[in-house]
Amino acid sequence: MPFDMSVIYPWFFRLLLIAGSLCTVLFILKRIRHAKIQIEDSIFWFIFSGLLLLLSLFPQIAYWVAARLGFISPINVVYLAIIFLLLIKQFFMSVRLSQMDSKIKALTQKVALNEEKIERDRRDD
Numbered sequence: 594m595p596f597d598m599s600v601i602y603p604w605f606f607r608l609l610l611i612a613g614s615l616c617t618v619l620f621i622l623k624r625i626r627h628a629k630i631q632i633e634d635s636i637f638w639f640i641f642s643g644l645l646l647l648l649s650l651f652p653q654i655a656y657w658v659a660a661r662l663g664f665i666s667p668i669n670v671v672y673l674a675i676i677f678l679l680l681i682k683q684f685f686m687s688v689r690l691s692q693m694d695s696k697i698k699a700l701t702q703k704v705a706l707n708e709e710k711i712e713r714d715r716r717d718d
Contacts, residue, residue, distance in 0.1 A: 611649045655668070
């Protein structure tokens with residue numbers, strides 16, 4: 594009698610998701626400890642990792658949401674949720690990047706004006 598691999602696959606992928614979630618948390622904690630990531634940014638990744646862990650521990654959630662929203666497969670709900678969350682993160686990162694770009698531009702102009710003033714003061718002396 595051959596061994597049925599279909600019994601192993603769901604558990605293997607669940608364990609893989611759990612390990613991936615825990616590795617993400619450990620990686621973020623390491624980055625925070627070495628001051629390579631801001632606390633505000635890490636909160637998103639902790640929540641994201643927590644949601645993946647929740648779905649890996651309780652896959653019935655994906656089945657329930659898929660049935661309520663009319664999806665054919667629960668994995669489509671998971672993919673849609675991940676894509677949606679990452680798009681939101683990307684949008685907020687773009688907003689922050691635009692704000693920082695404006696601040697850098699203003700700061701560069703102030704530095705240029707200060708350097709010009711210092712140069713003018715030297716010529717006057």
